[in-house]
Amino acid sequence: MNTRIKTILCVAAALAATTAASAMSHPVMLEDQGSFFAGGVVKTAPGAYTGQPLDRSGETLHGDHAYVFYQKPVKAHQNALVFLHGAGQSSKTWETTPDGRDGFQNMFLERGYTTYLVDQPRRGKAGQTTITHTVTAQPEDQMWFNIFRLGTWPKYYDNVQVARDERSLDQFFRQMTPNTGDFDQEVISDAMVAVLETAGPSVLVTHSQGGGPGWETAMKSDKVKGVISFEPGDFPFPEGEVPPAEPTRSPFPAQGSAVSMDEFLKMTKIPVAVVYGDNIPAEHEHTDNWGMDNWRIRLNLARKWVDIVNRYGGNAELIYLPDRGIYGNTHFPFADLNNKEVADVMEQWMKDNGLAE
Template identity: 65%
Template sequence: MFKGKKVLMAAVCMWLTAGTALAFSRPVTIAEQGSFMAGGTVITAPGTYDGTKPADHAGETLHGDHAYVFYQKPVHAHRYAMVFLHGYGQSAKTWETTADGRDGFQNIFLEKGYATYLVDQPRRGRAGRATVPGEITAQPDDQAWFNMFRFGQWPNYYDNAAFPRDAASMDQFFHAMTPDTGKFDEGIVADAMAAVFAASGDGVLVTHSAGGGPGWATAMKSDKVRGVIALEPGTFPFPEGEVPAAEPTTSPFPAVGKAVPLQEFMKLTKIPIVVYFGDNIPTAPTENWGADNWRVRVNLARKWAAAVNAHGGDAAVVMLPELGIKGSTHFMMSDLNNTEVADAMEAWMREKGLAK
């Protein structure tokens, strides 16, 4: 239904101005690629449309709150596609070429033989048409995000931070951030993501950060989600009556669980789920709010996984340093060791029968 024109093309390695690395470490033959909008809604202004009165919008419609999707399918693709949902302040760019010009997860997993679907969530990026008004501010905040994303404490990087440290790469990273065009609504994002899976077919959902919340909702809404890989999600659903108290933190963003009906929660117990966290996350409270923010989220993640498994599910929380992957920031898909992270993800998918 949403298929683009089929093409056969060899991906060409290209030098990128942000760095000296190559995008596409080896050629990939693409069997099909395209883009489409998924989900969304239509609202209609009161009255009757009159084409002779262009300034009067009576009876006119507005299409919005949809997702934008760009997809590529390599020749002889694995059975399950990989559907990628970005986090806060981001778009599908999160998964594309890294800030210093290396393969991002889009290319890495194409090279591994997976069809990839990259999503701009509703009211963000190329899916910016919202059905509610919004305000876009111009508040300088780069340094706060630098701390929050665990590159370090501005202007200093953590000693082992695996993110590229040259000024051009950081410039590329900050320019990739993009605002909401309307209020964030988890339900609207989940509805659109369910529509994405209706088009992509069965697949593995990969979420990042604030994409984790609507990602859980998507997995509870669509039976085409066959597994979830969540990269440092911000929140977790618990059965009603089982939500743990929020843990004190020096971060202005507390880690809070969300109550959902047990019947909905149980849907998460039917699929394998893994949650990955990176490096430089403290185990004791700290005044470094950017790091403490992730300490409490790791603790919440472990309580959530225990709840899933207590109800018969298969959920794991994995700390990348314990796998020998050191220095990962909040943007592990962009770090210098992102191929190691991708290899760990694929090893998990193979273990769970999702890499057929």
């Protein structure tokens, strides 16, 4: 949207009166909002275009781009927030929570930040892919329930910060969306660089699988002024310094990836935070609960990564929410019942690191 607009967003009183929870708790004056595609490639079929409807010779295919929806409030902070989702998710991750409350999109818009919500290439509204891929219908809701640390199906963890009614759980499961093409970190990070060219100076906020392409984006783009990564499982280490994979009961072992020292040192030039929630066993506390053990080894890897970034002169911080007195968080701390407390921690970290001007 090129024209300046001023829009007040609010929830109608009648709607609020009929729901247990509602999003957009404060009216926001917007200067601009819109959507766009960023990055991607164009492939051309062999041969010369003939104009025949079933002859694809010479025709083009635009794909592997990102989709972005943005909102800019009046008098916005200098740095925007660019949000990248995790595995099986889309930008819905950051929108209204499964039980109908403000997600981080609304929360930080209300706090004066421009928000850019991204669907990564080959996912969600960015589903146009340039490679052939088969999407299978696979029953796996209970796997996600376990690995996302809501509990061990069908029982929730005693302190877990999620609404436990059937509708909220139904909404949570329906957030899952398939890849339309193979996950490709290079493709995603290239598209994210293009997103940043439009967004300008930004704090990149990633979740889970989005952490890998997030680090790569930060190494490619000088528009990334800081990174906040919620529960990532992949980290870039200097060549020759990648820790060995740690044994786990989880079928999804975690291991760092190797990058050149020149690339790694780029991560030492910006402030970085990695954030983990609750119900993760202690460092050496192996457990047969694979959903928990999966995150024990990822948290251990995060500790090693933060240490090595700081050893090379960087500014990395591990934020383990129980250490802040915040308990019961799942793999989605930004959508849990206590997500306002989590947002406060995130914003305070930005203020402490000069990113919230």
